Amino acid sequence: MKLSMIGLMLVSLLGTSHAQAQCEQLYNGVQTSDGSSAQISIGRVSLTSTHLQPVGSSLGSVLVSAANAPGLSGETVLWQCDQADRHQIYELFATNGADRVGGHWEIGAGAGTSANDGLPGYFATYFGYVSLKLTHLNSGKTFTRYWQESPISHYDVVGDKIQIKGKHLSMVQAELARVSALPPASGSGSDQCAGIAQGAGSSVAAYTCTVPNAYIQFKGPGIVSDRAGTDANTSRTFLGVRNGVAFGLRGGAFISYNAACAVRSVTPVVTFARISSQQLNTGQTSESDFSIELECNDFALNITTQSLYGIQVSPNAYEQAQKLGLVTGDGAVTYLLSTGYGSDPSIATGVGIRLRQNATGADMNFVGQAGAPVGAVGNRGAGGWYPIREGQLISATGTGASVYTQSITAILSALPGMRARAGKVDAVAIVRVRVQ
Template structure:
């Protein structure tokens, strides 16, 4: 949260003369503003206050030994839409209206919460910023542009919007989704930023529990002709001019479903088969029901006492699509309501003419049971997982291959099946897909 202060100068001849000049300047500025303004704000809902923004919905964060979880390990990821938020629940709300001539001059601006040392002040490198959970750091990325949040206010074009007559309407849904990635670090920094509203610094050593700091981790704002964001190019640690005008849209780990921190026994990925190759197959054979298969192995190491499952505090495993594949899968309805993805698509699917379409990769476990891939959907209201979301008990497809020093190593076998996607027409091209093995305490 930001605070604003005003001071009033005591009346005297010099002060009155100064105030008169300021008033004259203000009138002149106002006249110029009205003459050139082409964008008009239509909605004044507060989505920028500490408790009115959008949750990053990262779910539970588990920290364990460096042996299983070395520094740099990704602890949680999500992709969230800026709206609905606590302060603005309808993503179809028209927020700004501009002239059609302004189509190339409308922007979404963004920065970390730079005046909070757990909200975006302390950069541990590569734009991972310290959070309230000690020994964690968060990176935020504007998905549509790939530009990462920093303390410096940046802008990228808004490329889709509604048109009504000769007007452009910018709705909540027209702002880019935001990708959040939380990693493990080996340091924390108590250096204060400009402000420390709500929490003076990271949590105590050994802390477990909810993310209790009320500070957001980042802000997004609109900028266009007549309503330019003055902070652009400035450091968010020092410049938050438009926050008091209710023009910021906040997002963070501070809103429900709130992230929790645990220190449970868990598992870590040791190795995976790096590459699965498929023999060539024609569109005609695919259409007739043909396929190609390839197997791969995943090896994990688990601490004694690990609890395998998909409920809170239990350890689960998932195979996650790449971000481009997830976006493509959404467009052809391959993502279910729980976030599970039925087919892994090639990177470049639907956008690169050299990539095969109408074909995808289905996943089966060692018993021949089809499994969902997991996508990038954030956790729901309870952050509970299920098979439909692509998360499975970590030991459900695993065989023990050795024990040593309080750890057991397990191996799982999967089959990747290249086949026609139901309801799609196969088209020849290359298949080049990427997936990641994730292990997480729910």
């Protein structure tokens, strides 16, 4: 009898082990397909001589959300799981490791070429001498050809289920940089967009290659996915079941040649005199001047060309500015916030930095992150971009280029409608130029 009872107990336990929770996919997944990727809308990229634009020069940066892929929104339910699965769900992410211009060649680190530019994480694109680096912001990891995973910790709870929506996947930061070589014509798993879109002279070429540059897929019980650590050149099981979202430069980038400007120098640190929260709350401010030197070739300074500069906030500062209503309708940011604002107790709150252009005496905005449109020619300040020619011409270099200096005042003040609270102010911004 004892043997019989033990046998029955084992059968019961084995029966229970098969009642495992499963996740399910609730959308059609066409967003993994060519032409249906979340668009990396980085705008126009300008290449000129390496005198103005040496290898490694930044060519643009933008934040991208999976929720922007065609057919998706932030509220689209992508996957649904039992609450018991909440510690077993992950994002897997990698470049499009199979394709020649989609993420196979880490061109910035010398893959496929004899020239190593010292730019790890930058992969060849359909634009000649232009490389792309992608960062998974939730984990801080750079996309590579090898699948990496990051736990999904944000989701909606509906009854006994958890729902992973478009808004719950990590934002992706895309950065372009100049490299010294083109990807080889052979050696990758695929080459769907043969050749390179290089353009010529002052012409503009669009990024017509629809092949994605990267993917995010879902890993959870019951969902077919690839394994972390495997090479996306050959490990692509997720595509067959349409599990995930692609990211691509398709239609979101353009390239032109000759017309370009570069940042030659900028005041590296702007220091404010100490000021109390009481003073700030009575409308007083602390001010400090700084300058930027910008060099443009003659073509870029043609009266019909829109050569612009802007001061761009960091992704973190942009997200905080959105929460506080400090982002304008055209994507500019009115106040620069400290790194760690709202999360670091040592950082002053209710306090931000605004700008004044000394040549015109007008207030300036910062460039944001979400595509930052520049508006029509002559629309000064759209998206946080300003004409370089508004500065003071200080020299002609003799190389077909001229140098302009921009004098700007940074103003530390209380944020509109908020009370300043004591703490430190420590903010970072990047000077960028673009030619329309």
